[in-house]
Amino acid sequence: MTDELRVGALSAARGQKSSGVQALKLQGQTTELPIFLINGASDGPTLVVTGGIHGAEYASIEAALRLGRTLAPDHLRGRAIIVPVVDMPAFKARSIYICPIDGINPNRVFPGNPNGTAAEQLADWLYRNVMTQGNYYVDLHGGDLNEALVPFTLFQKFGNEKVDQASLEMAKVFGIRYLVSSEVKGSTTSAAALAGIPGILAESGGQGVWREEHIAAHTNGLNRLMRHLGMLDGPKPEPLPTQVMDQFVWLRSEHDGYYYPKVDVAATVRKGQDLGHVADFRGNVLQPITAPLDGTVLFLVSSLAMNKGDPLLAIGA
Numbered sequence: 007m008t009d010e011l012r013v014g015a016l017s018a019a020r021g022q023k024s025s026g027v028q029a030l031k032l033q034g035q036t037t038e039l040p041i042f043l044i045n046g047a048s049d050g051p052t053l054v055v056t057g058g059i060h061g062a063e064y065a066s067i068e069a070a071l072r073l074g075r076t077l078a079p080d081h082l083r084g085r086a087i088i089v090p091v092v093d094m095p096a097f098k099a100r101s102i103y104i105c106p107i108d109g110i111n112p113n114r115v116f117p118g119n120p121n122g123t124a125a126e127q128l129a130d131w132l133y134r135n136v137m138t139q140g141n142y143y144v145d146l147h148g149g150d151l152n153e154a155l156v157p158f159t160l161f162q163k164f165g166n167e168k169v170d171q172a173s174l175e176m177a178k179v180f181g182i183r184y185l186v187s188s189e190v191k192g193s194t195t196s197a198a199a200l201a202g203i204p205g206i207l208a209e210s211g212g213q214g215v216w217r218e219e220h221i222a223a224h225t226n227g228l229n230r231l232m233r234h235l236g237m238l239d240g241p242k243p244e245p246l247p248t249q250v251m252d253q254f255v256w257l258r259s260e261h262d263g264y265y266y267p268k269v270d271v272a273a274t275v276r277k278g279q280d281l282g283h284v285a286d287f288r289g290n291v292l293q294p295i296t297a298p299l300d301g302t303v304l305f306l307v308s309s310l311a312m313n314k315g316d317p318l319l320a321i322g323a
């Protein structure tokens with residue numbers, strides 16, 4: 007390992023910090039990635055933090071930005087690479103779920119493909135240049151423009167016991183109560199696990215707002231994790247109560263139409279409970295929604311507009 011920390015055209019010498027904007031071409035269109043490099047004065051692990059893989063999840067973006075702006079190299083043991091807005095085309099377009107250039111959700115195509123479409127090229131660049139430099143990876147999310155959610159942390163269940171255990175430990179340390187195991191292929195954290203890097207995906211925020219309490223769930227979690235890893239001074243974080251959920255069931259719409267949920271986010275639901283319906287554009291019920299299991303509603307789409315295949319809500323159990 008050299009003393010210099012380098013990502014793309016940006017670099018930071020030992021004990022230095024730098025920030026800049028990396029130009030990238032995605033399907034021929036130029037986009038810019040804001041990047042913070044903090045190269046600690048003393049040795050320690052490398053932490054990679056990303057926000058804005060989904061460009062309208064504002065609490066995650068603001069939290070990553072604040073960390074990038076405030077983390078000082080003289081107090082850091084190790085290194086941090088922070089990218090507050092990964093999918094800048096989505097941020098600019100206020101796009102839900104997808105990169106607007108190709109209509110693809112970047113969080114399903116990692117580790118990407120340099121010769122693929124925009125989302126795949128973006129994933130590939132981030133994976134090769136940023137993610138694989140880390141010893142630990144935190145991907146911040148926050149409920150999209152049309153989603154209400156209770157904060158929860160996904161930890162990767164990849165099949166490599168050592169990486170899986172380290173991911174679960176990171177999730178526990180982060181401090182959000184609900185911990186959900188994830189086996190989603192193509193996600194950021196699954197690609198990190200592929201490279202042997204433990205990672206978590208933390209969700210806090212939603213509906214296009216970025217309240218302090220939502221941002222704090224992310225910034226407190228990052229601070230706790232960095233103290234736990236010995237990257238920052240301060241006491242080891244106090245354990246907080248957590249609840250591990252092995253099931254994370256997404257219900258999806260079978261139709262285009264109007265969506266009428268009957269429960270609130272964070273509600274406890276029972277198997278068979280009426281959760282609302284999807285109606286056609288004249289208001290006739292097309293799809294009654296019933297709970298397939300007992301659990302907690304971790305996220306709930308809050309828009310009247312519903313598209314075939316889109317998520318309606320998710321239940322953790």
Ligand SMILES: [Zn+2]
Nearest residue numbers: 060063147148
């Ligand atoms: Zn997201």
